[in-house]
Amino acid sequence: MARIRSKKNGSRKDVITLAAAKLFREKGFSATGMRDLAVEVGVEAASLYNHISSKSELLQEICFRVANTFTTHLNDMELNEKLDSLEKIEEIIRFHIRMWIERIDEVLVTNNESKYLNEPYLTTFLNERRIYVKRLEAIIELGIKKGIIRKVQAYAVVLTLMSAVRGIEFWHRTKKNISAEELEESMVMNLISGLQKT
Amino acid sequence: MARIRSKKNGSRKDVITLAAAKLFREKGFSATGMRDLAVEVGVEAASLYNHISSKSELLQEICFRVANTFTTHLNDMELNEKLDSLEKIEEIIRFHIRMWIERIDEVLVTNNESKYLNEPYLTTFLNERRIYVKRLEAIIELGIKKGIIRKVQAYAVVLTLMSAVRGIEFWHRTKKNISAEELEESMVMNLISGLQKT
DNA sequence: AGCAAATACTAACAACTGTTAGCATGATTT
DNA sequence: AAATCATGCTAACAGTTGTTAGTATTTGCT
Numbered sequence: 001m002a003r004i005r006s007k008k009n010g011s012r013k014d015v016i017t018l019a020a021a022k023l024f025r026e027k028g029f030s031a032t033g034m035r036d037l038a039v040e041v042g043v044e045a046a047s048l049y050n051h052i053s054s055k056s057e058l059l060q061e062i063c064f065r066v067a068n069t070f071t072t073h074l075n076d077m078e079l080n081e082k083l084d085s086l087e088k089i090e091e092i093i094r095f096h097i098r099m100w101i102e103r104i105d106e107v108l109v110t111n112n113e114s115k116y117l118n119e120p121y122l123t124t125f126l127n128e129r130r131i132y133v134k135r136l137e138a139i140i141e142l143g144i145k146k147g148i149i150r151k152v153q154a155y156a157v158v159l160t161l162m163s164a165v166r167g168i169e170f171w172h173r174t175k176k177n178i179s180a181e182e183l184e185e186s187m188v189m190n191l192i193s194g195l196q197k198t
Numbered sequence: 199m200a201r202i203r204s205k206k207n208g209s210r211k212d213v214i215t216l217a218a219a220k221l222f223r224e225k226g227f228s229a230t231g232m233r234d235l236a237v238e239v240g241v242e243a244a245s246l247y248n249h250i251s252s253k254s255e256l257l258q259e260i261c262f263r264v265a266n267t268f269t270t271h272l273n274d275m276e277l278n279e280k281l282d283s284l285e286k287i288e289e290i291i292r293f294h295i296r297m298w299i300e301r302i303d304e305v306l307v308t309n310n311e312s313k314y315l316n317e318p319y320l321t322t323f324l325n326e327r328r329i330y331v332k333r334l335e336a337i338i339e340l341g342i343k344k345g346i347i348r349k350v351q352a353y354a355v356v357l358t359l360m361s362a363v364r365g366i367e368f369w370h371r372t373k374k375n376i377s378a379e380e381l382e383e384s385m386v387m388n389l390i391s392g393l394q395k396t
Numbered sequence: 397a398g399c400a401a402a403t404a405c406t407a408a409c410a411a412c413t414g415t416t417a418g419c420a421t422g423a424t425t426t
Numbered sequence: 427a428a429a430t431c432a433t434g435c436t437a438a439c440a441g442t443t444g445t446t447a448g449t450a451t452t453t454g455c456t
Contacts, residue, residue, distance in 0.1 A: 028226060033414080055414065153381075156365075160389070162365060163362050167360060167361035169361075170331075190389075232445080242404070242405060
């Protein structure tokens with residue numbers, strides 16, 4: 001009758017949520033059973049329900065935790081008066097890259113499995129993301145107006161930036177080629193070139 | 199007792215496969231039931247088995263059809279002697295973009311659901327993709343050696359290029375902003391800038 | 397029109413799904 | 427030591443899963 005061991009600062013629910021993120025990422029939300037999760041945690045399936053109320057709740061936890069992390073960082077950037085538009089975009093790209101490197105399980109689940117969120121969470125989530133994208137576009141458009149950023153289609157640029165970092169998923173599988181730092185520098189350089197005035 | 203209507207050039211199996219691509223894309227492979235697919239096709243679930251041998255076979259069909267399309271185009275590029283390295287990469291990017299625009303269902307399933315392929319198909323598929331990436335890297339590295347392409351980390355560039363186009367998924371959901379042609383030009387410009395010598 | 401092949405149907409299967417009820421054990425507080 | 431509460435267990439549920447068997451019906455060919 002082994003208890004779920006929980007780190008000092010994390011509740012047992014957090015342990016389960018992180019295990020869920022790992023499995024949801026590997027096998028997908030639908031294909032991950034509560035019995036799989038139970039094995040991963042080292043417990044019987046029914047025991048999980050002492051800590052969570054449903055499988056869906058785990059997905060909500062993961063998706064909104066990640067979404068809030070990104071939104072909070074964007075808030076900071078918008079309020080930061082030391083950086084110009086291009087520097088803000090670069091810093092946001094770097095933040096995305098680091099999230100994809102350090103918290104790949106949760107980030108991938110948020111990207112790939114959020115469609116399985118129940119209402120009203122799904123609608124809320126999609127709205128939050130739409131707003132996030134709009135705010136990024138606004139930063140770029142302001143940069144263009146101020147003459148700091150090349151004249152580009154802000155919409156297409158944001159689409160490109162946010163998706164480009166997804167390549168990191170494959171880097172994780174075959175690490176050796178290149179270090180995290182090299183990868184970050186290379187990606188940033190690649191993505192920023194299209195925005196810089198010549 | 200409605201029969202599956204098949205276009206002149208497509209077998210009934212093709213009709214089922216395309217319907218499967220649509221559903222696998224929308225709901226995911228695991229969450230799509232054979233009864234869902236049957237409704238989409240307009241038939242009873244058991245009837246599908248007169249045309250296919252299993253749910254897995256449908257996924258194989260979709261993934262390898264897409265993979266072969268990309269590989270065939272890459273073959274053409276490698277043999278094309280009229281284009282230099284940078285032009286080849288640009289043409290490959292354009293091909294990816296058009297595939298994401300015109301055959302989004304199949305392409306998305308190939309990207310997101312291929313992990314559900316059974317062995318030995320999964321291994322074969324992953325190998326094919328690894329080789330595809332290597333060949334792209336080789337084109338870039340040759341371009342660098344010939345002084346046509348800026349000195350970049352070929353590995354990171356290919357990762358970026360192949361993932362960036364995934365943003366098109368979101369464009370599909372909210373079309374009006376920008377036309378397919380504008381999107382293609384904007385993306386190509388953005389992605390090629392990082393490779394061009396200044 | 398009649399025969400054969402293709403394709404549809406209904407019914408059923410065993411395995412698996414998320415979740416609940418009821419009870420036992422563990423740790424913590426009194 | 428007794429009591430309390432958190433957490434674990436087993437057993438079971440109703441519903442869904444991919445798939446098969448057996449049979450009826452439609453289509454295309456002679």
